[in-house]
Amino acid sequence: MSAQQVPIVLLKEGTSETKGSQAQRNNITAAKTVAEIVRTSLGPRGMDKMLVDTLGDVTITNDGATILKEIDVQHPAAKMMVEISKATDNEVGDGTTSTVVLAGALLEKAEELVSKNVHPTVIVEGFKKASQKAIDTLRDIAIKVSPTDKEFLGKVARTSMASKMVSANSQELSDIVVDAVLAVAEKSGESYRVDIDNIKVEKKAGGSIRDTKLVHGVILDKEVVHGAMPKRIDGAKIALVNSPLEIEKTEFDAKININSPDQMQRFIDEENRMLKAMVDKVVSAGANVLLCQKGIDDMAQHYLAKANIMAVRRIKESDMFKLAKATGARIVSNLDELSASDLGFAKVAEERKVETDKWVFIEECKNPKAVSILVRGGSQRVVDEADRSVHDAIMAVKDVVEYPSVLVGGGAPEALVSLKLREWASSLSGRSQLAAEKFADGIETIPIVLAENAGMDPLDTQVQLRSKSTTGKARYGIDVMNGKVADLAAKDIYEPLAVKEQVINAATEAACMILRIDDVIAASKPKDTPKPPSHGGGGMGDMDM
Ligand code: ADP
Numbered sequence: 301m302s303a304q305q306v307p308i309v310l311l312k313e314g315t316s317e318t319k320g321s322q323a324q325r326n327n328i329t330a331a332k333t334v335a336e337i338v339r340t341s342l343g344p345r346g347m348d349k350m351l352v353d354t355l356g357d358v359t360i361t362n363d364g365a366t367i368l369k370e371i372d373v374q375h376p377a378a379k380m381m382v383e384i385s386k387a388t389d390n391e392v393g394d395g396t397t398s399t400v401v402l403a404g405a406l407l408e409k410a411e412e413l414v415s416k417n418v419h420p421t422v423i424v425e426g427f428k429k430a431s432q433k434a435i436d437t438l439r440d441i442a443i444k445v446s447p448t449d450k451e452f453l454g455k456v457a458r459t460s461m462a463s464k465m466v467s468a469n470s471q472e473l474s475d476i477v478v479d480a481v482l483a484v485a486e487k488s489g490e491s492y493r494v495d496i497d498n499i500k501v502e503k504k505a506g507g508s509i510r511d512t513k514l515v516h517g518v519i520l521d522k523e524v525v526h527g528a529m530p531k532r533i534d535g536a537k538i539a540l541v542n543s544p545l546e547i548e549k550t551e552f553d554a555k556i557n558i559n560s561p562d563q564m565q566r567f568i569d570e571e572n573r574m575l576k577a578m579v580d581k582v583v584s585a586g587a588n589v590l591l592c593q594k595g596i597d598d599m600a601q602h603y604l605a606k607a608n609i610m611a612v613r614r615i616k617e618s619d620m621f622k623l624a625k626a627t628g629a630r631i632v633s634n635l636d637e638l639s640a641s642d643l644g645f646a647k648v649a650e651e652r653k654v655e656t657d658k659w660v661f662i663e664e665c666k667n668p669k670a671v672s673i674l675v676r677g678g679s680q681r682v683v684d685e686a687d688r689s690v691h692d693a694i695m696a697v698k699d700v701v702e703y704p705s706v707l708v709g710g711g712a713p714e715a716l717v718s719l720k721l722r723e724w725a726s727s728l729s730g731r732s733q734l735a736a737e738k739f740a741d742g743i744e745t746i747p748i749v750l751a752e753n754a755g756m757d758p759l760d761t762q763v764q765l766r767s768k769s770t771t772g773k774a775r776y777g778i779d780v781m782n783g784k785v786a787d788l789a790a791k792d793i794y795e796p797l798a799v800k801e802q803v804i805n806a807a808t809e810a811a812c813m814i815l816r817i818d819d820v821i822a823a824s825k826p827k828d829t830p831k832p833p834s835h836g837g838g839g840m841g842d843m844d845m
């Protein structure tokens with residue numbers, strides 16, 4: 301054997317590799333940077349971000365998940381932070397900013413230990429245990445509520461909207477949100493389930509946020525199909541049909557030879573007769589509103605109009621399901637089967653002008669299991685942000701209806717949890733104690749950031765908060781409006797326990813995942829596809845190969 305070393309090529313040319321503490325530092329820095337971006341938007345006194353995408357579209361928001369969705373981050377560790385905010389958005393709907401801020405704080409604290417040569421595995425283990433302890437503590441201090449307690453649900457909805465542009469209107473909006481969620485909540489055994497797909501949120505720029513309203517039924521962004529049809533029907537008897545009121549074209553190329561005008565007329569007559577027969581079915585079932593998932597032929601429209609039936613065509617399938625839930629109708633796929641028992645009911649079916657569009661409102665249904673919210677606001681951006689805030693509030697209320705425990709907000713539970721964690725940490729030995737203490741510091745970041753964003757001094761706040769929390773009651777948090785530490789239960793600031801649990805779980809997971817990585821192997825980027833040669837010009841740009 302020759303003593304000469306032959307280099308072993310393991311990775312493809314162009315692959316980059318960062319190893320060990322360097323990789324770790326890079327990852328932590330990238331993740332912390334993401335947290336830094338959303339940090340200033342946490343809480344009611346947090347700032348909004350204006351995001352401009354590549355097409356020049358502007359989004360103004362303070363929703364963590366939305367901010368991170370809109371910015372195009374490249375670093376893999378930063379991407380993980382974006383993903384946890386998305387996961388939190390999907391799971392519980394609110395708490396997206398908190399998740400990212402907390403994950404960033406945990407990494408910052410972990411970094412201090414790493415630099416003191418504590419092995420990441422030890423930190424990860426300590427963090428995992430501490431997060432479990434934190435969640436146990438939250439469960440201990442949580443307040444159990446009745447899942448249908450409108451007053452509490454309203455408080456939760458208002459807290460969720462407190463940090464948004466719509467906060468001035470949170471009273472009206474929270475009533476709408478709570479009514480909507482309770483309308484679609486379904487009891488199963490002792491608990492409730494809420495499928496938020498049964499709440500249709502339509503938005504339209506114009507008017508003001510105050511004009512936002514709840515419709516006990518479904519809003520269809522379609523118009524009545526024929527001008528001669530009634531535009532309003534009181535006591536609507538609704539047929540939901542998912543087959544076309546048209547003569548089906550033959551599947552394959554068929555040729556019909558027509559040799560005389562007579563024959564032509566007979567052909568048309570036959571078609572009309574078939575269409576008339578279809579309309580007659582609707583009439584004889586007793587319907588006065590026809591909502592069709594497919595097309596409605598001109599001639600059928602004419603017959604429907606003559607029978608004083610209001611009809612809408614090409615309704616989305618998802619809306620058909622909502623209509624069925626709202627009105628109690630059964631969706632019929634074969635017109636021959638349509639009977640009076642398939643019909644659904646609504647007090648009013650009406651086409652209304654919403655700005656420049658005409659929409660059909662199927663409303664005042666009795667006990668609808670699907671409802672709609674029409675979100676209004678001065679401009680497109682306001683409506684978009686109002687829509688996101690309504691979504692967050694719907695999710696927060698759903699969280700409480702499904703898991704009826706709440707916590708006081710404003711960083712109060714975090715302050716108490718960090719205190720309890722420190723007590724508990726002192727019972728641990730060795731390095732896991734260090735990790736648990738750092739976790740406690742990480743949790744405390746939430747009230748501190750809330751305070752910072754409210755212009756308060758972070759250190760003073762920390763001292764005050766610690767002394768107040770020793771009472772063992774998780775009520776003392778950051779009263780951001782008055783810039784002091786205060787009893788927030790007295791201010792009706794409540795949040796779902798489900799959100800806080802998710803925030804802690806998701807942030808811990810992300811922090812631990814990032815800490816465990818000690819090797820980043822990145823494939824080289826595919827080369828940009830060469831630009832087609834430009835003709836004529838020949839400026840400097842073209843020479844740049
Ligand atoms: P997230 O995306 O994490 O929900 P927010 O910007 O909505 O972020 O801020 C949520 C934080 O603001 C929570 O910790 C909540 O308790 C707190 N908060 C909400 N309303 C108030 C209030 N009126 N006073 C103090 N803190 C509040």
Ligand code: MG
Nearest residue numbers: 394395460463
């Ligand atoms: Mg929120």
